[in-house]
Amino acid sequence: MLDVRHCATLAEAAGIVSGDRQAVLLGGGTLVMRDVNEGRLTEGTLLRVTDPVFRRIEAGGGRIELGAGVTMGMILANRDLAFLHAAARAIGGPAVRNMASVGGNLFAASPYGDFTVALLALDAQVVVQAGFGSGRAVPLEEFLAARERSGPALVTAVQFSRPSNPGEFHFRKISRVRPKGISVLSIAAHLPQSGGRMAQVRVAYGAMAPTPIRARGVERALEGKSLDAGAIQMAKQAALEGCRPATDAIASEWYRREVLPVHLGRLLAGDGR
Amino acid sequence: MAKIPVQFRLNGSDRAAFVDAPETLLNTLRRGLGDFAPKYGCGQGACGVCTVLIDGEPHLSCLTLSVACEGKRIETASGMADGPDLHPLQAQFMEHFAAQCGFCTPGMLTVARALLDRNPNPTRDEVIEAISGNICRCTGYEPIVAAILAAAGSPGMRRSEGGRHA
Numbered sequence A: 001m002l003d004v005r006h007c008a009t010l011a012e013a014a015g016i017v018s019g020d021r022q023a024v025l026l027g028g029g030t031l032v033m034r035d036v037n038e039g040r041l042t043e044g045t046l047l048r049v050t051d052p053v054f055r056r057i058e059a060g061g062g063r064i065e066l067g068a069g070v071t072m073g074m075i076l077a078n079r080d081l082a083f084l085h086a087a088a089r090a091i092g093g094p095a096v097r098n099m100a101s102v103g104g105n106l107f108a109a110s111p112y113g114d115f116t117v118a119l120l121a122l123d124a125q126v127v128v129q130a131g132f133g134s135g136r137a138v139p140l141e142e143f144l145a146a147r148e149r150s151g152p153a154l155v156t157a158v159q160f161s162r163p164s165n166p167g168e169f170h171f172r173k174i175s176r177v178r179p180k181g182i183s184v185l186s187i188a189a190h191l192p193q194s195g196g197r198m199a200q201v202r203v204a205y206g207a208m209a210p211t212p213i214r215a216r217g218v219e220r221a222l223e224g225k226s227l228d229a230g231a232i233q234m235a236k237q238a239a240l241e242g243c244r245p246a247t248d249a250i251a252s253e254w255y256r257r258e259v260l261p262v263h264l265g266r267l268l269a270g271d272g273r
Numbered sequence B: 001m002a003k004i005p006v007q008f009r010l011n012g013s014d015r016a017a018f019v020d021a022p023e024t025l026l027n028t029l030r031r032g033l034g035d036f037a038p039k040y041g042c043g044q045g046a047c048g049v050c051t052v053l054i055d056g057e058p059h060l061s062c063l064t065l066s067v068a069c070e071g072k073r074i075e076t077a078s079g080m081a082d083g084p085d086l087h088p089l090q091a092q093f094m095e096h097f098a099a100q101c102g103f104c105t106p107g108m109l110t111v112a113r114a115l116l117d118r119n120p121n122p123t124r125d126e127v128i129e130a131i132s133g134n135i136c137r138c139t140g141y142e143p144i145v146a147a148i149l150a151a152a153g154s155p156g157m158r159r160s161e162g163g164r165h166a
């Protein structure tokens, strides 16, 4: 039988996650409740965190912290987070967005995880209070690499720096159905310019590997360059480095590999298509 | 396992039900409280026929735990008409033949209502975005979009109880 426990504090939830391997954290439930309805999840305890800290947004300054329970809808309602609106709007339809949480997106299997792609290009850190790497802020890339084998965890928040120029942060999701369709792939890029050259470039992909990944080859191709046709060509040539896309109901591995460089080129060229 | 009591406001009335711990709001509404407007389509969040407003915002009741709704304001399409007077959205859905089999209609009306509460004069693109989580297999969407745009222009649009500007 499946039980539900309401945790008034994060500490209480962390205690249960650490001690009970059958505890399943419930964010917005858009993935967990599917399993309940399909009879895939019939035993154990669903943990509902009611601590207000879990749904807190701190976005007034240069350092941003989003509680893991913050929903895509809450991000879209927050003007200080305008640079993240394209990524938040990429998740499902309006009702899904009112439920889908930042924390749940970190665990969503490919081709889901579009918001996490944006976080990866922002060099986000994941605050874990129980389970993998607990008690510290883990770099998101490290967190994703360990996600499948790390067992139950309680993520309480994600943290990252605000891009000093929001116009240098880009996100696009490629899907076959508009306005709402599951990702063929998604791309996020943070391209800070200093003196006409790019420095600390971060590019990330969704649906191009079992988890969202950083596009290291592209980052190397762009670092220190000005964003011109030559640099974009080099980035496109390096686009597929490290990619291991899947064939699924949305697209084949071949198709994802074919279209990724095209969409990356358009994003870098500022082409709105 | 013992049943758990939950209380919430449903379409403006206080209601109570005894639920199982993992019971969905959709089951509580349909089986426990006899509100058959929200439907069970996919149980996966994909079709939108189970959409209800929780504190004025669209949520999928098939993916929502009833025990998480304690003290909330829930609104379904059943609460839209005022006695014999249809809500302007309902009237325009009839006018524009925006329902054929009608299975998607309660969900469509609910997301449209949330849109117009927030944005009384939406553009066509905003209407399309608002219904993008709802599937209709009959009308081809065009009549639905037309009906919502017509309702936006019609006098007497009432706001939902939990709407942001209510």
Ligand SMILES: Cc1cc2nc3c(=O)[nH]c(=O)nc-3n(C[C@H](O)[C@H](O)[C@H](O)COP(=O)(O)OP(=O)(O)OC[C@H]3O[C@@H](n4cnc5c(N)ncnc54)[C@H](O)[C@@H]3O)c2cc1C
Binding pocket: A024, A025, A026, A027, A028, A029, A030, A031, A032, A033, A068, A069, A090, A091, A092, A093, A096, A099, A100, A101, A102, A103, A104, A105, A106, A107, A108, A111, A112, A113, A114, A115, A153, A154, A155, A156, A181, A182, A183, B044, B045, B046, B047
């Ligand atoms: C119709 C539909 C369309 C969708 N479209 C998209 C899409 O376009 N892009 C996309 O990325 N996703 C999409 N999703 C998937 C999903 O809605 C999102 O990925 C969402 O962000 C998941 O968050 P959640 O809070 O609902 O997760 P939940 O279902 O609550 O949880 C998912 C997993 O994460 C774990 N978890 C959740 N929070 C925590 C935490 N704080 N600490 C530890 N573990 C945690 C849960 O235990 C569970 O294993 C869609 C889903 C549906 C139903």
Ligand code: FES
Binding pocket: B039, B040, B041, B042, B043, B044, B045, B046, B047, B048, B049, B050, B051, B060, B061, B062, B063
């Ligand atoms: S039944 Fe809830 S979305 Fe289909």
Ligand code: FES
Binding pocket: B098, B099, B100, B101, B102, B103, B104, B105, B135, B136, B137, B138, B139
């Ligand atoms: S009217 Fe039949 S599904 Fe929409």
